[in-house]
Amino acid sequence: MRFDIITIFPEIFGSVFSAGIIKKALERDLVEIHVHNLRDYALDKHRQVDDRPYGGGEGMVLKPEPLFTAVENIRADEKQPVYLLSPQGRRFDYRLGEELAGQSQIILICGRYEGVDERVIEYLITEEISVGDFVLTGGESAAIVVVEAVSRFVPGVVGKMDSVRHDSFAEGLLDFPHYTRPRVFKGMRVPGVLFSGDHEKIAHWRRKRSIEKTWLRRQDMLERRELSLEDKKILEEIQRERKGR
Ligand SMILES: C[S@@+](CC[C@H](N)C(=O)[O-])C[C@H]1O[C@@H](n2cnc3c(N)ncnc32)[C@H](O)[C@@H]1O
DSSP states (O other), rough: OOOEEEEGGGGGGGTTTTHHHHHHHHHHSSSSEEEEGGGGGSSSOOOOEOOOTTTTSSSOOOOOHHHHHHHHHHHSSSSSSSSEEEEEEEEEOOOHHHHTTTSSEEEEOOOOOOOOOHHHHHHHHHHHESSSSOOOSSSSHHHHHHHHHHTSSSTTTSSSSHHHSSSSSTSOOOOOOOOOOEEEEEEEEGGGGGGGGHHHHHHHHHHHHHHHHHHHHHHHHHHSSOOOOOHHHHHHHHHHHHTTO
């Protein structure tokens, strides 16, 4: 799977993919990340990529020609999707990440200033992607979020696919709590069930904590998902326990 990021600030990506899981994925050729300087696709001698908005007003707008030329040069074929990072886009979430992971090439355009010329949105890109209801100064940090979250779905990137299956949102639930050594730290104890050696009990405890966290923090997620009979029983048990407190 290949990511192509188009930006006027390629230096932002200097070290961000050179550590941890993404670094290993790059070394093992599981993913490719190419960062392109938009200025390289500007045709005039000043390599101008932005200009003042028609109609007047504050700020600058990214010009259409360099963006169209960049995409034409980078796209492996017409079918490859092109995404613009934008606060006006479809909200990025677990499901969209999983959906994008099915593509062989993903082109991400990072906006800056007031954004990009509207003709880019109308005629060039496949979809706009937002990482949340707030406004960043540029699309670069949003592109990093997308690359990281999508890469996790590429087989082999996360050593154990099992840990991806248990990640928050994977099953419409938040992840269960994790503990490591020491067993007791400043009087705070790790739950005893985790040393029981009883795998069924541990699995049940984890499921219960996962449902509990989701119910306490994200009831909207529980409403969107059909609970199994077993999960319904667990939820009722949690609700009874909490009432009795
Ligand atoms: C200052 S913003 C422009 C905001 C634009 N004037 C608006 O209000 O929709 C500059 C660039 O940052 C990126 N950006 C800002 N917020 C974002 C968000 N929540 N998600 C994704 N990209 C974002 C976009 O690429 C955008 O073109």
